[in-house]
Amino acid sequence: MKPFIYDLTFEQWQQWVIDNGESAFRAGQIFDWLYVKRVDNFEDMSNLSKSLREKLADQFQFVTLHEIARHESKDGTVKFLFELYDKNAIETVIMKHSYGNSVCVTTQVGCRVGCTFCASTLGGLKRDLTSGEIISQVVKAQKLMDVTEERVSSIVIMGIGEPFENYDAMMKFLKVMVHEKGLNIGQRHITVSTSGIVPNIYRFADENTQVNLAISIHAPNDALRSKLMPVNRRFPFADLIEACKYYIEKTGRRLTFEYALMGGVNDQPEHAEELAQVLKEMPLSYVNLIPVNFVAERDFKRTPRDDIFTFQRILERNKVNATIRREHGSDIAAACGQLRAQHMESSAR
Ligand code: SF4
Numbered sequence: 001m002k003p004f005i006y007d008l009t010f011e012q013w014q015q016w017v018i019d020n021g022e023s024a025f026r027a028g029q030i031f032d033w034l035y036v037k038r039v040d041n042f043e044d045m046s047n048l049s050k051s052l053r054e055k056l057a058d059q060f061q062f063v064t065l066h067e068i069a070r071h072e073s074k075d076g077t078v079k080f081l082f083e084l085y086d087k088n089a090i091e092t093v094i095m096k097h098s099y100g101n102s103v104c105v106t107t108q109v110g111c112r113v114g115c116t117f118c119a120s121t122l123g124g125l126k127r128d129l130t131s132g133e134i135i136s137q138v139v140k141a142q143k144l145m146d147v148t149e150e151r152v153s154s155i156v157i158m159g160i161g162e163p164f165e166n167y168d169a170m171m172k173f174l175k176v177m178v179h180e181k182g183l184n185i186g187q188r189h190i191t192v193s194t195s196g197i198v199p200n201i202y203r204f205a206d207e208n209t210q211v212n213l214a215i216s217i218h219a220p221n222d223a224l225r226s227k228l229m230p231v232n233r234r235f236p237f238a239d240l241i242e243a244c245k246y247y248i249e250k251t252g253r254r255l256t257f258e259y260a261l262m263g264g265v266n267d268q269p270e271h272a273e274e275l276a277q278v279l280k281e282m283p284l285s286y287v288n289l290i291p292v293n294f295v296a297e298r299d300f301k302r303t304p305r306d307d308i309f310t311f312q313r314i315l316e317r318n319k320v321n322a323t324i325r326r327e328h329g330s331d332i333a334a335a336c337g338q339l340r341a342q343h344m345e346s347s348a349r
Helices: 010-019 026-036 050-059 131-146 167-177 198-205 222-228 237-251 269-279 305-317 338-348
Strands: 066-072 078-083 089-097 100-104 108-110 125-128 152-157 190-194 212-216 255-261 285-291 321-324
Touching: 010 026, 066 338, 078 131, 078 338, 089 131, 089 338, 100 131, 131 152, 131 167, 152 167, 167 190, 190 198, 198 212, 198 237, 212 237, 222 237, 237 255, 255 305, 269 285, 269 305, 285 305, 305 321
Parallel strands: 100 152, 152 190, 190 212, 212 255, 255 285, 285 321
Antiparallel strands: 066 078, 078 089, 089 100, 108 125
16 A cells, blocks of 8 residues: 555655655655645646656555544534545544634544543554544644634644554654644644553653643542553553653653543542642643543543532642633534444444
8 A cells, every 4th residue: 555645754755855866845845735735636736747746646645534424513613533545434623712723633543542431442443543644634624724714723632542552653743743844833732642651751751842741640549540541550650650750850841631530430539639649749730620521332420510620629729730621512422432433333233
């Protein structure tokens, strides 16, 4: 199978044009067609010679994201279910904020991490996406926004999959997204979220990037975390906290902890107290409290509003910053993986 045209970084294009007997400036032109003019075929690349266009068409293919479903929420969130060339389905979400539009991208078809509250992991991991397949989700979102002259201003790598288990593709994705000749998204406007793949937290800390990191912590101790997130048995809580401390020390950057509140499971005052004690030692940490979305296949209840505020107050009383995440698209099955899970179920019937 040919690689995807979005699979190459700018530096790889520079090498490719030289290897193919073309002038170096052609790399910039190709990048411009892909990410600024956003064409979806080789013929439209009109300032490239016919022979160069033929070489490109010979060696690469465009990613086809065939839209199977689009769900639009009252709050402006749009959730897409796209079919890939191999019939696998992925989700991409556009969210509207007061400060701009963000896109949530998928990095894997399914996920093997197995978090008990997540629909994305139902059915396990099918395969990794290539960097080009991750990039194409943002390009597609931007093309949709072109109609209303809007811009993708931020990206969250929090869709289906564990980005740190598809690390190299994710890093290539980041390189292309922030490139000044491409979509030129500010590094600080991108957030990658991990369930706690400890070795790659160290690796990411050493990357010298301004991209934000979020840790899905979801429990204040080892025992409860292992129940909710099997990944905790591979990388225990204490090791995760050590890696987080290293990240903060190495980068001097704020670290966000995602905490999905599950009624009666991890949302009690004692959980908040325990979490505060753990995070107190990390002055730059910040907790994002997420009222868990209902997933039909999973048996979790929502935390009552007052209890969410109590949880937040306990953290803040302990000098741990915490916000409650605004819900996006709760009327359209916006929890990660829900649309895909429904699609897999109906295809299996
Ligand atoms: S929450 Fe993320 S890491 Fe956990 S199973 Fe779902 S997609 Fe995988």
